[in-house]
Amino acid sequence: xxxxxxxxxxxxxxxxxxxxxxxxxxxxxxxxxxxxxxxxxxxxxxxxxxxxxxxxxxxxxxxxxxxxxxxxxxxxxxxxxxxxxxxxxxxxxxxxxxxxxxxxxxxxxxxxxxxxxxxxxxxxxxxxxxxxxxxxxxxxxxxxxxxxxxxxxxxxxxxxxxxxxxxxxxxxxxxxxxxxxxxxxxxxxxxxxxxxxxxxxxxxxxxxxxxxxxxxxxxxxxxxxxxxxxxxxxxxxxxxxxxxxxxxxxxxxxxxxxxxxxxxxxxxxxxxxx
Amino acid sequence: xxxxxxxxxxxxxxxxxxxxxxxxxxxxxxxxxxxxxxxxxxxxxxxxxxxxxxxxxxxxxxxxxxxxxxxxxxxxxxxxxxxxxxxxxxxxxxxxxxxxxxxxxxxxxxxxxxxxxxxxxxxxxxxxxxxxxxxxxxxxxxxxxxxxxxxxxxxxxxxxxxxxxxxxxxxxxxxxxxxxxxxxxxxxxxxxxxxxxxxxxxxxxxxxxxxxxxxxxxxxxxxxxxxxxxxxxxxxxxxxxxxxxxxxxxxxxxxxxxxxxxxxxxxxxxxxxxxxxxxxxxxxxxxxxxxxxxxxxxxxxxxxxxxxxxxxxxxxx
Numbered sequence: 001x002x003x004x005x006x007x008x009x010x011x012x013x014x015x016x017x018x019x020x021x022x023x024x025x026x027x028x029x030x031x032x033x034x035x036x037x038x039x040x041x042x043x044x045x046x047x048x049x050x051x052x053x054x055x056x057x058x059x060x061x062x063x064x065x066x067x068x069x070x071x072x073x074x075x076x077x078x079x080x081x082x083x084x085x086x087x088x089x090x091x092x093x094x095x096x097x098x099x100x101x102x103x104x105x106x107x108x109x110x111x112x113x114x115x116x117x118x119x120x121x122x123x124x125x126x127x128x129x130x131x132x133x134x135x136x137x138x139x140x141x142x143x144x145x146x147x148x149x150x151x152x153x154x155x156x157x158x159x160x161x162x163x164x165x166x167x168x169x170x171x172x173x174x175x176x177x178x179x180x181x182x183x184x185x186x187x188x189x190x191x192x193x194x195x196x197x198x199x200x201x202x203x204x205x206x207x208x209x210x211x212x213x214x215x216x217x218x219x220x221x222x223x224x225x226x227x228x229x230x231x232x233x234x235x236x237x238x239x240x241x242x243x244x245x246x247x248x249x250x251x252x253x254x255x256x257x258x259x260x261x262x263x264x265x266x267x268x269x270x271x272x273x274x
Numbered sequence: 275x276x277x278x279x280x281x282x283x284x285x286x287x288x289x290x291x292x293x294x295x296x297x298x299x300x301x302x303x304x305x306x307x308x309x310x311x312x313x314x315x316x317x318x319x320x321x322x323x324x325x326x327x328x329x330x331x332x333x334x335x336x337x338x339x340x341x342x343x344x345x346x347x348x349x350x351x352x353x354x355x356x357x358x359x360x361x362x363x364x365x366x367x368x369x370x371x372x373x374x375x376x377x378x379x380x381x382x383x384x385x386x387x388x389x390x391x392x393x394x395x396x397x398x399x400x401x402x403x404x405x406x407x408x409x410x411x412x413x414x415x416x417x418x419x420x421x422x423x424x425x426x427x428x429x430x431x432x433x434x435x436x437x438x439x440x441x442x443x444x445x446x447x448x449x450x451x452x453x454x455x456x457x458x459x460x461x462x463x464x465x466x467x468x469x470x471x472x473x474x475x476x477x478x479x480x481x482x483x484x485x486x487x488x489x490x491x492x493x494x495x496x497x498x499x500x501x502x503x504x505x506x507x508x509x510x511x512x513x514x515x516x517x518x519x520x521x522x523x524x525x526x527x528x529x530x531x532x533x534x535x536x537x538x539x540x541x542x543x544x545x546x547x548x549x550x551x552x553x554x555x556x557x558x559x560x561x562x563x564x565x566x567x568x569x570x571x572x573x574x575x576x577x578x579x580x581x582x583x584x585x586x587x588x589x590x591x
Contacts, residue, residue, distance in 0.1 A: 010387055014395055021398055024402075024414065025405075027424065086310060093307055108311075112314055116564050118543055118560040118563055120318060126335070146313050177302035206405075208406075209520070212548075227406075231415075248408075253405065260400070263400075264396055264400055267465070268464050271469075271510075272468055
């Protein structure tokens with residue numbers, strides 16, 4: 001049905017579009033591997049240079065970039081593990097057990113979707129000050145340790161994926177509730193856990209507004225905050241800023257590429273159901 | 275359909291009264307869902323209620339609070355900067371959503387035809403959506419740089435004068451919109467693609483037999499059938515569009531650049547509350563944003579929902 005010419009046009013358009021989309025990444029790598037003078041020359045240097053490690057070295061020497069990398073890693077990993085545990089446990093319970101108030105409680109959980117984030121920001125900051133958590137990574141991890149989206153999304157999955165017979169069998173074998181969750185629920189939920197894990201990790205890694213509010217003026221900043229500070233410090237030395245930027249996105253891009261198929265499929269499926 | 279499997283009673287004490295046994299029977303289930311509800315009570319409900327209280331106070335976050343009643347809200351209504359921030363947010367939303375939706379639809383149609391390397395292309399288009407906004411705002415900041423930026427250099431090659439991307443009010447809004455388009459086009463293309471793949475093939479078969487051309491098929495069949503997915507996309511973009519913050523803040527600073535052309539609602543909120551430490555008024559702005567978002571969402575819903583569904587059926591028939 002499609003003509004050859006039509007197909008060629010489609011190909012070319014899709015590839016040009018993809019190249020345009022990827023161009024900022026290429027340009028980031030070019031800037032990070034050249035000196036600032038080379039980038040700002042006329043005409044600018046459009047290919048990779050040999051200064052990448054110099055530039056990264058400067059980033060590490062001038063600010064505690066490694067520390068912020070470590071902070072971000074801690075926040076992202078711990079948050080992800082907590083979310084996976086609490087969300088899957090709650091989702092498993094809501095999907096497979098009926099207990100007094102369960103539907104009302106699930107309704108409340110859904111209603112929390114409409115609570116806007118800015119409304120809570122100032123009091124949360126005040127709360128963190130009372131807890132003594134301002135400038136502490138706990139302020140990022142604890143409030144994010146369980147969320148309605150993950151529970152809702154995983155419950156939808158668990159309802160279809162966990163056969164009742166399996167639960168019945170576990171019960172016959174004398175397994176208690178928690179044991180059943182561990183040995184029946186978790187293994188079946190593995191694909192859903194993979195998606196929710198990547199999703200949570202990516203969001204925790206990229207979060208900016210709340211870390212900016214609660215970690216500012218402390219020596220425990222995350223990468224995103226460190227990046228914006230780096231930008232403020234080195235207005236003149238773009239290559240150094242870009243080297244830092246490159247270091248900040250590479251781990252995340254790797255995590256995403258590993259789970260991309262999974263991730264993209266689930267995002268699309270969620271939108272269709274919604 | 276949900277299995278009704280009460281947890282087995284945990285080893286009841288030999289002569290325990292029945293009611294007591296019953297009460298503890300569901301304890302594991304309640305414990306399992308408790309973390310979310312606990313966290314939500316502490317970091318969700320309490321803060322929202324407290325922010326209503328705060329909006330009635332004057333408070334710098336350190337000294338004593340002073341009760342001012344509805345003064346903050348009265349000021350909000352006459353605050354030109356707040357109205358400008360609403361205007362900026364809406365303008366940037368329109369400038370980004372319209373091209374983004376068209377581009378995403380084109381990409382989805384392309385990916386839905388029989389091309390190879392679909393997987394690689396999908397990942398390439400999706401990547402911007404997961405990459406940190408701070409990092410990419412820095413990259414775009416350099417791309418948009420008016421004297422040394424590569425964009426102006428390229429524009430120069432084709433004979434277009436330098437655009438003052440970061441100082442001219444409309445160019446600022448354009449720059450922010452370009453960043454949003456870059457971030458969200460791939461995401462929406464993936465959603466549209468999933469929508470296209472879920473459409474029944476026999477409808478297209480019937481159209482082909484009736485002699486409909488590709489353009490006719492697209493406007494009379496594909497587009498109407500894709501409506502629910504388009505609706506989802508526009509509503510989502512309306513919600514996230516009202517939250518624009520990072521692009522403006524990183525690119526232009528807390529004041530949103532010259533004349534505040536890039537000052538969005540959330541940036542104004544951030545600036546008032548956490549840069550100027552005006553917590554009482556900040557809380558009032560947050561409630562103002564909430565009202566705008568609710569009104570805008572309702573309006574949006576109405577506008578997209580309007581044409582009747584019968585129209586689609588008729589076209590298909």
